Amino acid sequence: MSAFGELVSRHEKRIYALVSRILGATASADDVDDTVQDVFVQAWRALPRFRGDSKFSTWLYRIATNMAIKQWHRRKRLRLTVADEELPENLRVSMMTDPSPSPADHAESQARDRALRASIDALPEKQRTVVLLHYFEDYSCEEVAQVIGCSVGTVWSRLHYACRKLRGNLEWLQQA
Template sequence: MQHQEDVLIEKAKKGDVESFELLIGAYQKKAFNIAYRILGNLEDANDMTQEALVKVYRSIHNFKGNSSFSTWLYSIVNNVCIDFIRKNKKTKLLYIDGQQEEGAYTKELPDEMNTPECLFEKNEVKKMIHDAINQLNYEQRKIIVLRDIQGFSYQEIAEILDISVGTVKSRINRGRNHLKLLIGEGMKVTS
């Protein structure tokens, strides 16, 4: 598999569009999902994913292989989203809803009971968690999304965000602690 990817990378570096399309095909949905989780808007996520893929295509000759191709691609997606947020100067909220768009990823809780009461309670808990995530600052929200929703390793996050693993761990810890406080406050309000 890795050899196949390396061959596609080399062909793409030489301008082979078909090889580039095959190469990014495996990563395109996750790239979109990262953009969507950061920006919280389908249109913006689509636009920024496309912009990131164009940047990857234009700069693939700069890919040295010091990290995996996917990590390099996801770091470009992250940077494009950061640039978009800075240019628009508005706070973009992370939006996770129960509706699954094509390519979107949501973690589902195991469904032990499907009674209306249980479903209502589960939806309320999900909404509380999503609302709490939306209240996190951008740095905390981004790190929580990458680790706890997308499932990236500490090392991968460090490479994507171009920070040290220690910084990743401390930001995740601060983000999770802040999230616990927000969820705890949300539970007090609803009880």
């Protein structure tokens, strides 16, 4: 396998998941695929400039994050609907305890998941990015700061304001 093939095979799934989440639920598979491909081409071209100041995966995530945000801005006006896709367990809003839910419970759970996805998609870009990296990709605040190029305090602040907005947008879920 070539070095480029090794780079892609080692990181493709996580980069695909990150790009998909940043672009949002309305992104087509082609948009995600094209952006992921562009990420790896850009990383390959920039590889000689990788200084090793951070982990390689952090450097690659920064490239992926920046390219996905650029693509998101390009297609911002097209984000009109929210598609159904599974959320990571650590952000699910499912309140079900019964392993075999009734159809009504299942429908309610799906509505909660769609509402959460729509609320995350509606966050300002910088807040959405830190939420996705921290909660979906399990990056520490220090790692998120490295990926997006800001201080840890800024990451904490963006997480705080994003969570506050999410709580406000999803207040009806707590009353249900």
